[in-house]
Amino acid sequence: MEIIFLLMGISMFMASCGLLAFLWANSNGQFDDLESPAQQVLLDDSQSEL
Amino acid sequence: MELDHFYELVPSKDYALHAAAIQRADYSLFDTEAFQKGFAEESKEETKQIHFYLNDMSCYACVWVCEQVTKKIDARCSLSINMATGEASLLLPKGAKPLSEFVKTYESLGYGVTPNRSSRSGKGSELNRIGVAFFCLMNVMMLAFPEYLDSQSLAPSFRQVFRALSAVLAGIAIFYSGWPFLKNAVMSLKQGKVHLDFPIGLALLVGFGYSLMNALQGAAHVYFDSMTAVVALVLSGRFVQTRALEHILREQAKFLEGDAHFVRLETAAGPKMVPLTSVRMFEKISVLPGEIIPLKGRLASLGADISYGLLRGESVSEGVNQGELISAGAMNGSRPLTLEALEDGTQSFLLHLQSASRALYQEKGRFLSLSEKMARFFVVLVLGAAFGVGLWFLPSNPEEGFRRFAAVLLVACPCIFGFGAPLVIARAFQLGLKRGIVFRSQNSLERLSLAKFFYFDKTGTLTQDEGRVKAATWHSENLLGLGLDKTEILPLLRELPLVSRHHVAQGLGSWALDGVPSIGKFPIRNVKEIFGQGLSFEWGTSALRIGRVGFCFGSESPGAANADSYVTIDGKEILRFQLDESLRPEADECLRQLVEGGRKPLVLSGDKKERVRALGQALGISDTHLFSELSPSDKLFSIAHKEQSVMVGNGINDALASSGAAIGIALANASDAMKEASDISFQREGLSPLLTAIALSAEARKVMKRCFALALAFNSIAMSLALTGLVTPVMAAVLMPFSSITVFLSSQRFQLKGIV
Numbered sequence: 001m002e003i004i005f006l007l008m009g010i011s012m013f014m015a016s017c018g019l020l021a022f023l024w025a026n027s028n029g030q031f032d033d034l035e036s037p038a039q040q041v042l043l044d045d046s047q048s049e050l
Numbered sequence: 051m052e053l054d055h056f057y058e059l060v061p062s063k064d065y066a067l068h069a070a071a072i073q074r075a076d077y078s079l080f081d082t083e084a085f086q087k088g089f090a091e092e093s094k095e096e097t098k099q100i101h102f103y104l105n106d107m108s109c110y111a112c113v114w115v116c117e118q119v120t121k122k123i124d125a126r127c128s129l130s131i132n133m134a135t136g137e138a139s140l141l142l143p144k145g146a147k148p149l150s151e152f153v154k155t156y157e158s159l160g161y162g163v164t165p166n167r168s169s170r171s172g173k174g175s176e177l178n179r180i181g182v183a184f185f186c187l188m189n190v191m192m193l194a195f196p197e198y199l200d201s202q203s204l205a206p207s208f209r210q211v212f213r214a215l216s217a218v219l220a221g222i223a224i225f226y227s228g229w230p231f232l233k234n235a236v237m238s239l240k241q242g243k244v245h246l247d248f249p250i251g252l253a254l255l256v257g258f259g260y261s262l263m264n265a266l267q268g269a270a271h272v273y274f275d276s277m278t279a280v281v282a283l284v285l286s287g288r289f290v291q292t293r294a295l296e297h298i299l300r301e302q303a304k305f306l307e308g309d310a311h312f313v314r315l316e317t318a319a320g321p322k323m324v325p326l327t328s329v330r331m332f333e334k335i336s337v338l339p340g341e342i343i344p345l346k347g348r349l350a351s352l353g354a355d356i357s358y359g360l361l362r363g364e365s366v367s368e369g370v371n372q373g374e375l376i377s378a379g380a381m382n383g384s385r386p387l388t389l390e391a392l393e394d395g396t397q398s399f400l401l402h403l404q405s406a407s408r409a410l411y412q413e414k415g416r417f418l419s420l421s422e423k424m425a426r427f428f429v430v431l432v433l434g435a436a437f438g439v440g441l442w443f444l445p446s447n448p449e450e451g452f453r454r455f456a457a458v459l460l461v462a463c464p465c466i467f468g469f470g471a472p473l474v475i476a477r478a479f480q481l482g483l484k485r486g487i488v489f490r491s492q493n494s495l496e497r498l499s500l501a502k503f504f505y506f507d508k509t510g511t512l513t514q515d516e517g518r519v520k521a522a523t524w525h526s527e528n529l530l531g532l533g534l535d536k537t538e539i540l541p542l543l544r545e546l547p548l549v550s551r552h553h554v555a556q557g558l559g560s561w562a563l564d565g566v567p568s569i570g571k572f573p574i575r576n577v578k579e580i581f582g583q584g585l586s587f588e589w590g591t592s593a594l595r596i597g598r599v600g601f602c603f604g605s606e607s608p609g610a611a612n613a614d615s616y617v618t619i620d621g622k623e624i625l626r627f628q629l630d631e632s633l634r635p636e637a638d639e640c641l642r643q644l645v646e647g648g649r650k651p652l653v654l655s656g657d658k659k660e661r662v663r664a665l666g667q668a669l670g671i672s673d674t675h676l677f678s679e680l681s682p683s684d685k686l687f688s689i690a691h692k693e694q695s696v697m698v699g700n701g702i703n704d705a706l707a708s709s710g711a712a713i714g715i716a717l718a719n720a721s722d723a724m725k726e727a728s729d730i731s732f733q734r735e736g737l738s739p740l741l742t743a744i745a746l747s748a749e750a751r752k753v754m755k756r757c758f759a760l761a762l763a764f765n766s767i768a769m770s771l772a773l774t775g776l777v778t779p780v781m782a783a784v785l786m787p788f789s790s791i792t793v794f795l796s797s798q799r800f801q802l803k804g805i806v
Contacts, residue, residue, distance in 0.1 A: 005211065012189065012215075019185040026177050033132040039110035 077150035086149070087396075088167035096144040104131060104138045105162040112161065119155050123147055137166060176289055183227035183282035186219040187275075193219070194275040206268070213265040213272060220261070220274035224254050228281040249429050250284065253277075253459040260456040271453070287472045313337075313344055313395075316388060329395035336388050339577075343380045345397070347389035348373055355383035357683075386577050420496045420751060421471040424758050432459065432769070439773050457772035470757040470793040477797070478750040486718070486734030487743045494713050494729035496754075498747035501713060503691050504644055507699035508655035508665060511717055511737070512637050519561035522627035529624050532592075539617070539624065542574065542589065546596075554584055554596055554615060557629055584615070592619045598658065633668060640737045641669050647744070653677065654685045656703055686710045698740065699724060715740065757796050764792070 025031065080086070086100070093099045104116060113131045120129040120140065124147040131138045140152060153163045193216045196209060225232070228251075235251025254277055261272040314321040316334040326344050329335060334350055337343055343356065354370045357380065370376060376389065436458040443451030475492055482489055489495045506512050524536050540562045547559035574594075577587040584597015595602045595618045602616040602623075617625040641651045652675040655662045662678035665671075677688045685707035689695050697704060697711035700720040705727040708714025716728035718735050725731050732739040 001205070001208070004208070008193075008211075008215070011192070015185060015189055019181060022181045022185075023178055026174055026181065031177060033134065035134040036110070036113060036132060039113070039133070042110075043114055 077154045080150040080153050081148045089165040090149075093141075098142040098144075100140040100142060100149060101166040102138055102140070103136045103164040103166050104156060105136060105164060106160065107131065107133055107136050115159060116156060116161060119159070120152060123151055123155060127152070176285075176292070179227040179229070180282070180285050180289060183223050183278065183285055186223035186227070187278045187282045190216050190219045190223075190275045190278045197272065210268075213274075216272070216274040217262055217265055220258060220278050223278040223281045224258050227285060228254050231281075231284070249432055249459070250280070252433075254281065256456050256459050260452070271457075287470070290473060290476050293476070326395045329391055331391055331394055333391050334388055335391060336386060337382045338386050339382050339384055341382050343376050343378055343382060343389065345378045345389075345391055345395060346393050347376055347378075347391045349376055349387060350390045351386075351388040354385055354387040356380040356387075357383055384578050420754055421475075421492075424471075424754075428762075428765075432765075435769055435773060454773065458769055470761065470797045471754055473794070473797040474750055474753050474757065478746050482743065482746055485739060485742050486732055487739050487746070488731045488733060489743075490729050490731070495747055495750055498696070498713055498730070499744055499751060501694050501696045502649055503689075503695040504649055504651045505654050505685075505689055505695060505697045505707065505711065506651060507685075507697075507701060507704045508653055508657055508662060510700040510719060511698055511704075512633060512653065512665065512669070514632050514634055519557050519627045519629060522561065522625060524625055525623045528619075528622045532619055532622065532624070534619075534624070536625075542594075543617075554629065558596065558617075558627075561627075589619075594619055595621075633665070634736055636736055636738045638669060640741060641671070643741055650675065654680055654688055654697075654704075654707065656680055656685075698737075715743075753797060757793050760792055760796055 089102060090098050090100045104112075107113060110133065113133050116131060116138070117129050120127055126143050127141060127146050129138060129140050129152075140149075142149065156163055193212045196212050231247045231251045231254060234247035238248045257273050257277045261274055261277070264271050313324060313326050313329060314336045315324045315329060316336055321336055329345065335344070335347075349370050349372055352372055354376075356368060356370055356376060375392075378393075436455045439458060440451045440455030443454060475495065478495055479489055482495075529536065529539075543558045543562035545559070546555040546562075574587045574589045578585060584595060584601045586593065586595045586597075588594070596615070598615055602618045603621065614626050614628055616623050617627075644651050651669075651671060653662060653666060653671060654677050655665075657678060659678040662676050663673060666673060666676045677684075680688060681703075683706060685697075685704065689697065689707055689711050692710065693712050695711040696713045696715060697708045698715045698717070699705075699708060700717040701724060704714075705721075705724045708716070708724060709727040713730060714724075714728035716725045716731040717737070718732045720728070720731065730743060732743075
């Protein structure tokens with residue numbers, strides 16, 4: 001049964017990775033704008049004349 | 051991809067060009083330090099970041115166009131736009147083109163620029179708290195399983211490890227994520243006010259302490275999972291509500307932001323419209339009757355009467371002599387006046403009006419909102435029960451007393467208030483916004499359906515917008531007799547809107563606009579505007595009057611049709627016209643439905659008795675419910691049953707009544723002052739949003755009450771079990787999420803209801 005301690009450790013570690021990823025994403029503004037980036041990929045970066 | 055190709059992908063090709071090009075008189079304003087304050091900030095490496103809203107973004111093509119033109123103006127600058135919110139930020143490195151260039155370009159494309167002066171912080175840390183809370187919740191729930199299973203058969207060492215881990219995770223959730231509750235709880239204790247966060251904070255602390263104690267002693271009853279769940283759920287509910295409110299405030303900011311205020315600056319070449327913020331001290335501005343004095347100044351014209359009604363609630367107008375001081379925020383009475391500014395436009399009263407009016411609404415919220423009432427009831431109930439049972443056991447068995455005190459606090463789930471009510475309100479706000487209804491407060495949403503008395507303004511509210519001149523006939527004999535030609539009169543009429551906002555002046559002005567050149571300056575003196583009657587002025591040696599029969603000829607001449615208005619010179623008719631004031635097509639149906647719902651429509655008008663009576667007959671409103679010939683303050687005093695009254699209007703003369711009534715509603719065509727003074731404003735033309743707003747309000751109340759009933763039922767069962775000491779961790783754990791989920795589902799039923 002001692003294996004459960006190891007499993008708990010692994011699960012906590014994995015969940016912490018998830019949390020850290022969330023905190024990192026939030027601090028980098030990943031959740032600030034949920035609409036525009038999805039559309040932005042459809043356009044080229046070309047500096048075309050208007 | 052070229053823009054042309056982009057358009058080929060969308061069904062309609064006029065996306066980016068739908069909005070009319072906007073032109074301001076003066077863009078240099080945007081480059082002044084004073085104006086930029088609050089929405090421009092220095093970021094790293096000598097780069098300025100400008101925050102503003104770009105209005106009327108409708109699809110990604112708009113975003114693309116704006117980003118491309120930015121690069122075209124100055125390749126070193128970059129624009130980023132959040133399409134969902136319309137928030138834009140422009141990076142201007144040092145030495146780049148001035149901001150005004152960019153603004154001018156965006157506006158020439160039809161995207162209005164509104165400075166975004168609201169603060170841009172807080173959201174990030176809120177999300178972090180929620181993220182941490184849910185991380186803790188998921189793990190604690192997993193670790194709590196052994197508690198619910200057969201805890202006795204587990205080796206004690208396992209149990210201790212599970213509990214220790216749970217305690218650490220719950221501690222993080224409570225003291226990091228739950229920090230706002232704890233802080234507010236302490237504040238509410240200090241201020242002696244009942245605040246929902248007080249029982250939540252208390253329950254979190256007591257529950258955590260109690261569970262920790264039991265865990266250390268190896269006893270049963272640990273609630274780490276429930277505590278964490280409360281934190282996570284309530285935080286999420288608040289987050290949703292805050293976002294919905296922010297969305298509403300942003301919509302309002304677009305039409306209330308400071309630079310929307312333009313004033314008439316007196317220059318050598320006549321009056322010129324400039325933004326209020328560009329007015330400097332000692333410059334002179336002119337203010338028309340019915341307008342608000344925008345800044346502190348000294349009266350430069352001969353005399354004026356002003357009223358501080360909008361500011362102070364008293365509405366007696368006072369005479370002011372030349373050279374005397376006038377405070378900002380006063381309303382100009384019957385004569386146009388010239389004001390010498392004694393402060394810069396950037397310090398103006400009007401710019402602070404937005405924040406001031408928000409404070410006013412908070413003050414107005416002296417009625418408890420429905421959710422506040424329920425919360426207060428709940429808090430008193432729970433605290434009473436908890437302390438009651440604790441004190442009962444205190445003499446005999448203090449330990450048992452504390453145990454039950456804690457159990458009651460713990461099982462009492464505040465989800466309805468923390469979670470249910472905010473969701474309902476946010477949902478209603480969103481539904482309203484989609485239908486062109488902006489609720490400026492939670493209170494206005496909750497109370498609207500309770501209102502019994504609906505006071506309507508007449509002109510522009512029940513009737514169509516500003517009067518349109520029709521059936522105009524010149525009296526050529528009189529013109530000839532005076533030695534005048536209509537080409538001499540027309541330019542005068544064309545300039546009328548410059549000196550008066552009376553609807554007669556506005557109507558005649560737009561009527562005379564066609565094909566008549568501007569004469570640049572206005573050769574008339576002594577303009578007087580009499581509310582509800584007309585206006586008079588002097589031109590050379592002649593006295594002109596514009597208005598109804600009685601006003602123009604001194605007495606009601608029997609033969610004249612009542613609907614006619616006249617322009618007279620020295621008492622002689624030169625032009626006869628009618629102002630088309632047809633009823634709004636939906637007015638009849640709207641009032642009928644109000645009456646069917648047991649509500650009373652009333653009319654408050656500044657207009658003549660006969661005309662108001664005719665309107666009443668057309669709409670089937672009895673004479674006792676019609677009030678005519680009212681000044682703005684009369685309108686306020688005519689409102690009886692203030693707590694159940696709604697004032698629906700559009701003009702500046704309704705503003706006072708609107709702030710006096712329980713709820714003020716501004717139609718889409720309302721003046722700025724009226725919008726400021728109202729609790730609900732419509733963005734869609736006409737009266738039909740009114741019925742939708744009432745339906746929304748009724749529905750919101752119903753759903754909230756249903757949530758409350760559910761929560762109360764759950765809590766009563768759970769609390770009575772806790773009081774008798776029967777509650778076990780398993781039951782608490784089952785009841786808590788079950789009640790939360792029911793409340794959540796119940797609040798979401800809202801969208802299924804067919805609201806017009």
